[in-house]
Amino acid sequence: MVSNKAGSAAATISPVKRRKKEGMWKQVFKRLMKDRAAMIGLIGVAVIILISICAPILTSYSPEEMDLTRLNSGPSWEHPMGTDALGRDYMSRLFYGGRYSLVLGISSSFLSVLIGIIIGSIAGYFGNWVDNIIMRLCDIIQAIPGVMISIIISLALGTGYWVTIAALAIGGCSHGIRMTRAQVLSVRKSEYLDAARTVNCGSIRIMFKHILPNTMSPMLLDFTMRIANMIQFSAGLSVIGLGVQAPTPEWGAMLSAGRNVIRTYPHLVMFPGLFIFAISFFINLFGDGLRDALDPKLKK
Amino acid sequence: MSSTDLLLSVRDLTVEYSSGGDVIYAVNGVSFDLERGKSLGLVGETGAGKTTVAKAILRVLPMPPATIKGGTVLLDGEDILKKPEDKMLDVRGQKISMIFQDPMTALNPTMTVGEQIAEVVRLHSDATKQEAKQKAMQMLKRVGIMPDRYDNYPYQFSGGMKQRVVIAMALVFKPDLLLADEPTTALDVTIQAQILEMIRSFKEKFNSSMILITHDLGIVAENCDTVAVIYAGQIVEFGSREDLFDRPSHPYTVGLFRSLPSYAVGEARLHPIEGAPPDPRNIPSGCVFHPRCPRATDSCGSGEIPNRELTPGHFCRCLYPEV
Amino acid sequence: MGRYVLRRLILTAIVMLGAAVVIFTVMYFVPGDPAEILLSQEATPADVAAKRAELGLDQPFLVQLGQFMYNAFIRFDLGTSWVRGTSVMGGMLERLPRTFLLGVLTVLVTVVVGVPMGVNAAIHRGGWQDRSLMVSSMFFISLPEFWLALMLIIVFALKLGWLPSFGIESWKCYILPVVSGAVAGIANLARQSRASVLEVVRADYITTARSKGMKEKLVIYKHMLPNALIPIITVTGSLFARCVGGTIVMEKIFSFPGIGLYMSDAITMRDYPIVRGCVVVLAAFTALLMLLVDLAYGFADPQIRAQYAESGKRKGQHRKDRHPRSRRGEWNHGRPVDLTEETEQDPESKQHSHASQGEEEPW
Numbered sequence: 001m002v003s004n005k006a007g008s009a010a011a012t013i014s015p016v017k018r019r020k021k022e023g024m025w026k027q028v029f030k031r032l033m034k035d036r037a038a039m040i041g042l043i044g045v046a047v048i049i050l051i052s053i054c055a056p057i058l059t060s061y062s063p064e065e066m067d068l069t070r071l072n073s074g075p076s077w078e079h080p081m082g083t084d085a086l087g088r089d090y091m092s093r094l095f096y097g098g099r100y101s102l103v104l105g106i107s108s109s110f111l112s113v114l115i116g117i118i119i120g121s122i123a124g125y126f127g128n129w130v131d132n133i134i135m136r137l138c139d140i141i142q143a144i145p146g147v148m149i150s151i152i153i154s155l156a157l158g159t160g161y162w163v164t165i166a167a168l169a170i171g172g173c174s175h176g177i178r179m180t181r182a183q184v185l186s187v188r189k190s191e192y193l194d195a196a197r198t199v200n201c202g203s204i205r206i207m208f209k210h211i212l213p214n215t216m217s218p219m220l221l222d223f224t225m226r227i228a229n230m231i232q233f234s235a236g237l238s239v240i241g242l243g244v245q246a247p248t249p250e251w252g253a254m255l256s257a258g259r260n261v262i263r264t265y266p267h268l269v270m271f272p273g274l275f276i277f278a279i280s281f282f283i284n285l286f287g288d289g290l291r292d293a294l295d296p297k298l299k300k
Numbered sequence: 301m302s303s304t305d306l307l308l309s310v311r312d313l314t315v316e317y318s319s320g321g322d323v324i325y326a327v328n329g330v331s332f333d334l335e336r337g338k339s340l341g342l343v344g345e346t347g348a349g350k351t352t353v354a355k356a357i358l359r360v361l362p363m364p365p366a367t368i369k370g371g372t373v374l375l376d377g378e379d380i381l382k383k384p385e386d387k388m389l390d391v392r393g394q395k396i397s398m399i400f401q402d403p404m405t406a407l408n409p410t411m412t413v414g415e416q417i418a419e420v421v422r423l424h425s426d427a428t429k430q431e432a433k434q435k436a437m438q439m440l441k442r443v444g445i446m447p448d449r450y451d452n453y454p455y456q457f458s459g460g461m462k463q464r465v466v467i468a469m470a471l472v473f474k475p476d477l478l479l480a481d482e483p484t485t486a487l488d489v490t491i492q493a494q495i496l497e498m499i500r501s502f503k504e505k506f507n508s509s510m511i512l513i514t515h516d517l518g519i520v521a522e523n524c525d526t527v528a529v530i531y532a533g534q535i536v537e538f539g540s541r542e543d544l545f546d547r548p549s550h551p552y553t554v555g556l557f558r559s560l561p562s563y564a565v566g567e568a569r570l571h572p573i574e575g576a577p578p579d580p581r582n583i584p585s586g587c588v589f590h591p592r593c594p595r596a597t598d599s600c601g602s603g604e605i606p607n608r609e610l611t612p613g614h615f616c617r618c619l620y621p622e623v
Numbered sequence: 624m625g626r627y628v629l630r631r632l633i634l635t636a637i638v639m640l641g642a643a644v645v646i647f648t649v650m651y652f653v654p655g656d657p658a659e660i661l662l663s664q665e666a667t668p669a670d671v672a673a674k675r676a677e678l679g680l681d682q683p684f685l686v687q688l689g690q691f692m693y694n695a696f697i698r699f700d701l702g703t704s705w706v707r708g709t710s711v712m713g714g715m716l717e718r719l720p721r722t723f724l725l726g727v728l729t730v731l732v733t734v735v736v737g738v739p740m741g742v743n744a745a746i747h748r749g750g751w752q753d754r755s756l757m758v759s760s761m762f763f764i765s766l767p768e769f770w771l772a773l774m775l776i777i778v779f780a781l782k783l784g785w786l787p788s789f790g791i792e793s794w795k796c797y798i799l800p801v802v803s804g805a806v807a808g809i810a811n812l813a814r815q816s817r818a819s820v821l822e823v824v825r826a827d828y829i830t831t832a833r834s835k836g837m838k839e840k841l842v843i844y845k846h847m848l849p850n851a852l853i854p855i856i857t858v859t860g861s862l863f864a865r866c867v868g869g870t871i872v873m874e875k876i877f878s879f880p881g882i883g884l885y886m887s888d889a890i891t892m893r894d895y896p897i898v899r900g901c902v903v904v905l906a907a908f909t910a911l912l913m914l915l916v917d918l919a920y921g922f923a924d925p926q927i928r929a930q931y932a933e934s935g936k937r938k939g940q941h942r943k944d945r946h947p948r949s950r951r952g953e954w955n956h957g958r959p960v961d962l963t964e965e966t967e968q969d970p971e972s973k974q975h976s977h978a979s980q981g982e983e984e985p986w
Contacts, residue, residue, distance in 0.1 A: 037761075136637070136638070136641060137641075139634075139638045139641075139910075140638055140641040140642045140645055140906075141645075142909075142913070143638050143639070143642045143906045143907075143909045143910040143913065144642050144645070144646065144902065144905075144906040144909070145864065145865070145868025145869055145905055145906070145909055146868075146869075147868065147869050147871060147872075148868060148871075148902045148905060148906070151871075151886075151890070151898070151902070152646060152649045152650055152653075152898070152899075152902060153649060155649075155650065155653045155890070155895070155898065156649050156650065156652040156653045156654075158654065228765070232767045232768075235767060235769070235770075236768075236769060236871075236872040239769060239872050239875055239876065240871060240872060240875060240887045240890055240891075241887070241890055241891050242890065255770065259773070259876070262773060262776070262777060262781075263781055266777050269770070269773050269774075269777075270774070270777075273767060273770030273773070273774070276767050276770065277765055277766055277767060277770065280764075280765035280766075280767065281761065281762065281765035284761055284764060284765050285761060288761070355830075358834055360830050360833045360834045364748060364749060386838075388836075389836045389837070389838060390836065391836070392833070392834050392835060392836035392837075393834065393835040393836035393837075394836060397834070398831075398834045400827055400830065400831060402827060405826060405827040405828060406827045406828055406830075406831045407828055407831065408828045408831075408832070408846050408850065409828070409850065409924075409925070409926060410849050410850055410853075410923070410924060410925060411846075411849075419832075419835065419837075419845075420835045420836075423835060423836050423837060424836060453925040453926065453929075455925070455926045455929070456929075466831070469831070469835065
């Protein structure tokens with residue numbers, strides 16, 4: 001690694017820090033591997049993701065293909081999960097639907113965390129009136145029930161896939177803002193920032209190199225857990241008539257569409273719900289393990 | 301020593317913890333005696349098992365992970381390890397009391413200080429609420445806290461004062477045996493002296509015995525009549541204060557003393573003991589110290605190491621004690 | 624402490640007003656011309672314009688905002704429904720008590736079942752109570768509320784016919800909504816209680832209590848529970864807030880004529896004054912609830928109480944983030960609950976607890 005003596009001094013200074021960070025994630029990873037429940041969760045999530053990606057291989061129908069002779073039929077050999085009101089194979093719609101639901105969950109969660117980090121960092125770093133205003137806004141957002149925020153934003157932006165993602169993201173960002181802000185504040189006070197400043201580290205640089213890595217663990221956890229939450233929220237929105245609607249084959253939309261005929265065709269509601277439940281369950285399982293792995297001191 | 305002088309007699313005390321599938325051998329056959337009115341210093345590194353010994357005597361170990369695997373603890377001739385739990389309740393707080401290491405967390409944060417002392421009073425006597433409160437305020441005064449602070453909460457006190465409250469709680473019933481688990485480790489040096497002085501004066505007044513757990517040899521020198529050096533859950537050397545300080549014989553004890561920086565002689569380097577204490581999951585066979593011992597030979601690695609009495613009252617668990 | 628309460632009341636009022644402003648502003652951008660919606664198809668542009676003037680919709684934004692705020696907070700008039708012409712406030716007052724009742728029942732069931740379960744599991748740590756709780760709770764937490772509701776409807780109302788699936792004629796109508804709403808809450812609360820008790824169980828002062836010669840049962844009731852249950856206050860508070868604020872989906876599923884159904888019908892019919900009014904009121908309610916939770920916390924934990932009292936003296940300090948409730952997370956295993964285990968240790972509260980020992984006696 002070290003080629004000449006002159007570079008050796010510089011080369012020995014930075015690798016210490018890098019090695020430490022690798023060490024931490026490696027440790028987290030190791031702990032995760034040992035946690036059986038977390039691994040089950042991870043595998044479950046992976047399986048669902050794979051099913052969505054490999055949908056074309058796994059089903060012989062296209063999600064749009066209609067068989068008008070077979071409307072709303074229950075599970076059978078040709079259609080293991082039945083068909084919907086337009087005769088489309090339910091299983092393939094569910095498998096393809098995974099793509100929509102997962103992307104929705106992941107992107108809204110990611111967006112929410114991202115907004116949280118950015119605004120939280122700004123609030124924490126600049127302090128004073130900027131902080132005050134942001135905190136007041138946060139209070140306001142927290143006062144409005146999360147569902148309601150998503151509702152009014154959806155009303156303003158309309159129904160649809162991407163607007164729902166935006167609405168969900170905004171509804172859930174207050175937690176991330178507070179957390180990041182708290183982190184930033186605590187790091188601001190700690191001494192090693194002073195040390196960094198004495199070696200001429202600029203503000204933005206400080207923020208990125210020192211503050212953010214510390215926020216990583218709780219934010220990562222937040223992101224993971226939020227995915228399931230977002231998918232469920234979105235399904236709730238669909239039930240009210242907002243969020244994602246038919247014909248988009250998103251699980252929540254499909255569940256909502258089947259509500260009216262639940263008496264006669266319960267499978268239309270049962271299967272999408274099962275998928276939503278499954279992804280929530282596996283994510284929660286994994287998330288629990290992730291939480292323990294990130295901070296074993298909290299392990300009960 | 302006559303049997304009436306002997307307050308506490310511990311024989312072969314063995315305690316194990318189970319943690320995540322592993323067994324932790326915390327205490328491995330600890331034996332010692334303690335006379336009435338005397339104090340024993342239990343010295344050792346962190347993790348050597350000192351606190352576990354004390355908690356085992358009082359039987360306040362968390363019983364699911366911990367199990368007392370064997371041994372006897374005779375208090376006034378009676379084996380308290382075999383005592384039924386409801387009888388043990390009378391012992392705790394009355395005949396044996398304990399002072400804990402970290403005063404910051406030893407008190408219930410949502411209960412007033414005075415109430416916590418009064419609680420002890422009511423547990424072991426028929427005192428009414430008023431009488432208990434009076435007694436508690438008396439105790440507060442005794443430990444140097446204004447009695448009108450009865451209604452204050454723990455967070456309103458500094459560490460040293462919290463420790464005084466803990467001491468007040470422990471000494472309400474003038475216990476025969478006081479277990480002091482590193483009572484001053486978490487405190488400033490100046491406060492340390494005051495707290496130790498307070499404990500000492502109470503002890504003398506009531507003729508209580510004391511087991512003083514510490515890793516600080518200086519505290520031992522000032523406060524203890526007998527000393528037991530504990531390493532990896534075993535007592536490796538036992539004797540009077542003079543025996544230990546003037547004629548340390550176990551290589552570990554010798555190493556401890558040698559590692560103290562000396563002010564008299566100008567030292568260039570410190571002399572730590574080589575190596576590290578063993579993982580309590582994996583206690584070495586034979587002599588527990590032999591992997592780090594400069595005097596170890598092959599025979600130290602296996603078999604039971606006898607506890608030799610070098611001079612009357614001075615015991616050493618070593619094949620090659622330094623004399 | 625009184626000053627703190629006053630400050631918080633003012634702050635809460637500001638939050639309520641701010642929320643109303645935000646809600647009004649967002650809804651301002653909702654597409655659709657109410658004048659057109661209200662008038663029939665044959666209305667001429669002139670009619671539409673006249674209607675708009677009548678509704679005050681031709682005024683500039685700030686004027687409309689001002690009107691709305693004035694009406695809402697001074698006259699308690701949240702406007703009139705576009706579709707039915709009835710007073711929004713009237714409609715809400717009729718329905719809010721029903722939703723309240725549902726919420727109270729759900730929270731009651733959740734707490735009464737969940738907390739003892741969690742405490743029991745923690746006390747018998749490692750035993751069958753504990754293990755079964757940990758395994759099953761994960762299952763129940765992940766169940767989507769409304770899906771569970773629908774499944775229960777299928778089984779109990781449609782197939783077995785034991786319970787009604789809609790309306791509020793009899794007390795039986797409340798069973799399914801309460802059960803499906805409480806299940807995940809119970810699982811979550813049980814876990815939180817368990818975690819809280821476990822944290823306390825390892826505390827030194829518990830050992831101190833035992834070493835005083837106290838019976839184990841007494842230790843649990845006098846020392847363990849009072850400390851362990853403090854975080855539960857927050858959880859219960861937010862449970863309640865969620866029950867009232869988040870019932871919109873459940874009410875739709877059960878056709879429960881509460882405020883949620885009022886709102887979702889309004890959404891379907893694009894009757895936006897109702898939506899706006901309901902959200903404002905619910906936001907105000909939630910803000911008030913958060914205040915109550917903070918005060919309850921202060922009542923229960925003397926250290927927090929002192930923090931409050933001190934902060935009452937200092938000006939301009941944002942106290943919320945020193946407060947355990949600031950550790951609220953909005954997620955927990957797929958449903959929004961407010962206290963999470965992985966809470967970021969409040970950095971300022973740690974520093975503060977040492978600083979608050981102003982009464983230190985001189986040595």
